[in-house]
Amino acid sequence: MNNGVAVFDAVVHAHDFRDQMLLNDEARFMRSETRNFLQLTQVKGPPAGFEALNGPPDHAWANRVLFEESATDFAMVQTVPLFGLFKDGMTPASCAYDLSQSNPRRLLFCGGVDPLHQGVSGALEEMERQVKEWGAVSIKFYQAQTPKSAWRADDEKIAYPLFEKASALGVKMVQFHKGLPLGRQRVEDLRPNDLQAAAYDFPNLNFGIHHLGDPYFDETINIASRFPNMYLILPIWFQRYFIQPMEMLHVLGKALLWVGENRLCYGTDAFLWPNLQTYIDLWAGLEMPELLQEQYGYPAISAETKRKVFGANFADGLGIEMDAEAGVLRRRETTQRLSRALAT
Amino acid sequence: MIKPVQLPTDAVLMEALGPARARIRGHGGEISIVGVSEAGVVGVQLQGACFGCPAAAFTFVGVVKPALQAIPGVTHVECGQVNASRFVVARIEALLCGSSSGGSATQGDP
Numbered sequence: 001m002n003n004g005v006a007v008f009d010a011v012v013h014a015h016d017f018r019d020q021m022l023l024n025d026e027a028r029f030m031r032s033e034t035r036n037f038l039q040l041t042q043v044k045g046p047p048a049g050f051e052a053l054n055g056p057p058d059h060a061w062a063n064r065v066l067f068e069e070s071a072t073d074f075a076m077v078q079t080v081p082l083f084g085l086f087k088d089g090m091t092p093a094s095c096a097y098d099l100s101q102s103n104p105r106r107l108l109f110c111g112g113v114d115p116l117h118q119g120v121s122g123a124l125e126e127m128e129r130q131v132k133e134w135g136a137v138s139i140k141f142y143q144a145q146t147p148k149s150a151w152r153a154d155d156e157k158i159a160y161p162l163f164e165k166a167s168a169l170g171v172k173m174v175q176f177h178k179g180l181p182l183g184r185q186r187v188e189d190l191r192p193n194d195l196q197a198a199a200y201d202f203p204n205l206n207f208g209i210h211h212l213g214d215p216y217f218d219e220t221i222n223i224a225s226r227f228p229n230m231y232l233i234l235p236i237w238f239q240r241y242f243i244q245p246m247e248m249l250h251v252l253g254k255a256l257l258w259v260g261e262n263r264l265c266y267g268t269d270a271f272l273w274p275n276l277q278t279y280i281d282l283w284a285g286l287e288m289p290e291l292l293q294e295q296y297g298y299p300a301i302s303a304e305t306k307r308k309v310f311g312a313n314f315a316d317g318l319g320i321e322m323d324a325e326a327g328v329l330r331r332r333e334t335t336q337r338l339s340r341a342l343a344t
Numbered sequence: 345m346i347k348p349v350q351l352p353t354d355a356v357l358m359e360a361l362g363p364a365r366a367r368i369r370g371h372g373g374e375i376s377i378v379g380v381s382e383a384g385v386v387g388v389q390l391q392g393a394c395f396g397c398p399a400a401a402f403t404f405v406g407v408v409k410p411a412l413q414a415i416p417g418v419t420h421v422e423c424g425q426v427n428a429s430r431f432v433v434a435r436i437e438a439l440l441c442g443s444s445s446g447g448s449a450t451q452g453d454p
Contacts, residue, residue, distance in 0.1 A: 226396035257427050258396070293429035297401075300429065 002071035002280050006324030008311030009075035009276070010233045010267035011110075011210065012066065014056040014095035016086065026146070027085035030183035038272060045242030046275035056095045057271045059102035067106060070276035073324040074311070076138065078175070079112030084145030085183055089114075093126075097134045105327060108318075110175065111136035115158045116151055124165045131169045137318055138208070139166055142177045144185035153207075154197035163202045172319035173231065175208035179216050180236060192220045199227040206317045208265070211236045217251050225258040231317045232259060234309075235269035238279040253288060253298030261305040265314040283310065351380050352415050360415050364407045368394060375408060384419035386412050390426075401428040406440035 001007065017031050031053060038048035051057075057065075066072045077100045080090035088094070093111050100109035111130030113123035130136040139162070144150040153159045153176065166174050178192045192213040199207050208231045213220030224230040232255055241248040255264055268279050283306060292298050299305075315322045321330045357377050358365075368375055373394035378387035388408060390400055397403070400423075409421045426433075 222396075228395070258398070260425065260427050288429075294431040297428045297432040299427045 001073055001324050002284055002310070005284070005307050006311045006322050007070075007072045007074075007266065007280060008314050008322060009066070009072050009270065010208075010265045010314045011078045011235050012062075012075045012268065012270040013078055013080060013091045013272075014062075014099045015052055015080070015091050015272070016056050016088065016095055017053045018055045021087045021092075023085055023087055026183050030085055033183070034272070041239045041243060041273065043243070045239060046273065046278040049271050049274040052271045052274075056091075057099065059099055062099060062271060063103050065271060065274045065276060067103070069274075071280055072276060073327070074106050074108065074322065074329060075270075076108045076110050076314075078110040078138075078140050080142060080177070080182075081112035081114045081117070081140060082142045082145065082182055083114055083117035084149060084185075090142075090182065093130060093134070097130075105329075108137045108329065109134055110138040110140050112140040112142070113162070114142065114145065115162060116145055116149055120158060120161055124161060127162065127165050128169060131171065137171070137320070138173050138175055139171060140175045140177070142182075144181060144189035147185050150185065150189035152194040154194045159198060160201070163198065163205055167202065167205055171205075173206035173208050173317045175210060175233065178209045178211060178220065179214040180211040187215070191216050192223050195230065196223055196227065199229050203229055205229065206231055208233050208317065210267075212251060212255065214240075217254070221251075221254050221258050224255075224263065228263075231263045231265055231313065233265045233267050233314070235267040238268060238282060239273055241282065249288065249292060249298075250296070253292055253296055256288075256299050256301070256305070257297055261299075261302075261308050261313075263313055263317070264309045265317070266310050267314075280310075350417055351382070351384060352386075352417050354380075356415060357386060357412060357418075360411050361408065364411045367407065368403065373397070373403070380418075384417050386418055386421045388412070388421060388423050390423060395425070401426045401432055402436055402440075405433050405436040410441055 022028055035053060038050060042048040066075055077096040078091065079093040079096045082090040089112065097109050100107040111127065111134065113126045115123045118126060127139055151158050163174065176195065179190050181187050181190055192209055195207055206229045209220055209224065210233045212232055214236060224232055237248055266283060268276055270276055286301055288298050288301050293300060311322060319332050321332060323330065354377050361375060365375060372392050374391040376389050376391060378389050380386050394400055394403060404423045404426045412418050412421045
């Protein structure tokens, strides 16, 4: 806990950038661009973790980074189902699961499938397996597999079966990588606009949007403001803050103004950036300048706002109750799957 | 002698909101009473087209809040959906209500 406030990191990864996992030149380009981005972020921010470009993180090291070198209480290890560039995805589900199993009390597993790469039937089968066998609490999607291959969340034949399956499996939140192409996929294939009809048609399912749809910040915020079942998950905001603090204050201010404090979620995208306490300290101490409050209408960032964003909101979206003092997560609706997933 | 103030009922509150509600519903919006605390704090919720509307602060501060605050026993009106800064609230009050709390007004949040 950070000064008595529970910290639930919504997204950490176990990327597998090893040579044998890269499928093509696009993947090598993407790894190179990631290295460049890491270098950029550490110019003004904390040191980046270039070792994460070598291979999946050592489990002991990852646990130390999360739970000893920072005040993080819980984290979700997220699969990145980008199969167009990587043999088993950028973070293979197996790597994410293995890491989560290194500390199952504090690390939740988020699965991931792709209906183009695996086919709709295959994706549905894999979702069921990840939930029932591996205890996935959420499912992640990455819709733009290549520059010429992408799917939409409002496609009733391709996407809706995934949401129906998630609901049937008891998953409360599905998550989408939005904006911020990992490579040279078309950025418009990662716009958030397709989530509107999906969120409308599945009002009992929560939709997590990562990266604030960068660069579609305004569209993402507008959409989330009108759909109460959308959550904004903040990784990359923290890294970009050190590069463009005023720009990021505007983005955050708009999100707080239009969406409010109840659906924004702290997340770091570790372990590309392993100095997590830097981001925790940033959020704990962040204030909205009065000039921006006065001229742009952004609300002050209260202690309650910080508490919610640090973890309460994400837990709420997942249907989970946090007891950071006891170091446990509890599902609101106990099921066999979740008992297993959250077993000590 | 201090007279006890009777808390307004939902019916009284909704009646006071009548004209404002008619205007709000004309835009596809709706407003409901969440509750009244023992201290006379009224909570309201914006619905329909008002949910996520960029002008919600204007509607709440300029139309809904004055209508409810005119009722005896109501000490304050809150709407958790209005996140605009205290400066914005003060500006709207000054523009539409002829008063300003000089930037000290509380936000919509409780």
